[in-house]
Amino acid sequence: MKAVVLCGGKGTRLGLTDRPKAMVPVAGRPLLERLVEDVRDAGFTDIVLLTGHLAEVIEAHFGDGSAFGVRIAHVREGEPLGTAGAVRDARHLLTEPFLVLYGDTLLDVDLARMAAFHAEHGGLGTLFVHPNDHPHDSDLLVADADHRIRRFLPKPHPDGAILPNLVSAALYVLDPAAIDAVPADGASDWGRDIFPAIVAAGGRLNAYRSVEYVKDIGTPARLAKGEADLASGRVARLSHRHxxxxxxxxxxxxxxxxxxxxxxxxxxxxxxxxxxxxxxxxxxxxxxxxxxxxxxxxxxxxxxxxxxxxxxxxxxxxxxxxxxxxxxxxxxxxxxxxxxxxxxxxxxxxxxxxxxxxxxxxxxxxxxxxxxxxxxxxxxxxxxxxxxxxxxxxxxxxxxxxxxxxxxxxxxxxxxxxxxxxxxxxxxxxxxx
The missing domain is CATH 3.40.50.1000 (HAD superfamily/HAD-like)
Known part of the structure; x- marks a missing residue:
């Protein structure tokens, strides 16, 4: 199984000017380097990096991946295509189920276990889901007892709405057939556009619920929180390894x-x-x-x-x-x-x-x-x-x-x-x- 990492973000909110968002230092090391090693340590050695802004920085740092014990293919987008559009343009490399990770997330997840869950339950995709402490301003979803996602509830939510606290953590296992739901041209997003369309059409998506650590660190406050969680041991402690x-x-x-x-x-x-x-x-x-x-x-x-x-x-x-x-x-x-x-x-x-x-x-x-x-x-x-x-x-x-x-x-x-x-x-x- 290949791992696809979306790493075309600019990092404007982080104040980055000389590197893309995925290369932001986290506790002294580029975040994308941590993700590559996380994927490798989980047993996935074929990685596709979907780049855009300052792609040359990522290409120079990782090369073909041999220095990190993996094989890396770089796919550079000429214009912003969104999270789904970027994957669509790498369709020729994705002939089997594949992992999708976002380059601005800090995580410690048993990725092989999540992939096995997807193989067991089938469908077009499996989404890592968990609750958070601010569901009122989050995109939410509803899953049944068989882990099948039934509805997506995009923000903004009506005042006083009764809401289930379950959000996608932007970590997926997808079947190549999921890419067929992506429009052939233009930009589109998995969470906003494609997943709701798949469910509305009767397609199966699974919710993989876990207490493991997955957090985006796309703002200075979130970055500081992620570094503090690393230092305290919280990131590793919640891992399925322990x-x-x-x-x-x-x-x-x-x-x-x-x-x-x-x-x-x-x-x-x-x-x-x-x-x-x-x-x-x-x-x-x-x-x-x-x-x-x-x-x-x-x-x-x-x-x-x-x-x-x-x-x-x-x-x-x-x-x-x-x-x-x-x-x-x-x-x-x-x-x-x-x-x-x-x-x-x-x-x-x-x-x-x-x-x-x-x-x-x-x-x-x-x-x-x-x-x-x-x-x-x-x-x-x-x-x-x-x-x-x-x-x-x-x-x-x-x-x-x-x-x-x-x-x-x-x-x-x-x-x-x-x-x-x-x-x-x-x-x-x-x-x-």
């Missing part, structure tokens, strides 16, 4: 007010301290993952689409405080039959419904988590049991059900807290944060 602790959170009674089932987005009410508590973990670089039983889907009280709207309301409430959930795992099952309109296929005794540990184990597999250093905060003894069954520790909250499900009591919690704020403070201290 096992890392996570903070698991139950939903009802922990993040939002317990009302015996939230069936409409407008009925979700965030706990008063949820945003600030989650933001504290976000700031520490600890993945925050929601694990929630939603048996009302099996009972027929709400659909997966409606649940998505409810979760978007949760995202929107957290985003107002600059907070986000790195991932969400839902158990839609229920073992007992007898509800009118129930979904028979979901009425099973599954491995993911708490007090079983399936959601935590799935999260650990997806994100390479060290469950022995992870914590779960919940309001039921079923949460405590699930955490302990997965090898994690747990805090019981005195909110929501406050541990009244005595029938699920199989072990005592490792800590009891009055509020989510208190619980997160305790967990952060236990994690050395």
């Amino acid at each position: 096992a890392k602790p996570a903070l698991f959170l139950d939903r009802d009674g922990v993040l939002n007010v317990e009302i015996n089932g939230v069936h409409r987005a407008q009925d979700l009410e965030l706990m008063p301290d949820a945003g600030n508590a989650v933001r504290r973990a976000n700031a520490a670089g600890i993945p925050v993952i929601c694990v929630t039983n939603q048996p009302d889907i099996a009972k027929g009280f709400l659909t997966e689409e409606t649940l998505g709207e409810v979760m978007a309301a949760l995202d929107t409430g957290l985003a107002a405080a600059g907070a986000y959930l790195d991932d969400i795992f839902v158990c839609p099952h229920h073992p007992e039959r007898g509800w009118p309109g129930e979904v028979a296929a979901l009425k099973i005794d599954c491995d993911c419904r708490k007090p079983k540990p399936g959601m935590l184990l799935a999260a650990a597999e997806r994100h390479h988590l060290d469950l022995s250093r992870s914590w779960l905060i919940g309001d039921r003894h079923a949460d405590i049991a699930a955490a302990h069954a997965a090898g994690a520790r747990a805090v019981l909250l005195r909110t929501g059900h406050a541990g009244t499900d005595a029938g699920n009591r199989r072990a005592d919690p490792d800590h009891v807290a009055a509020t989510l704020t208190d619980a997160v403070a305790f967990v952060m201290k236990a994690m050395g944060q």
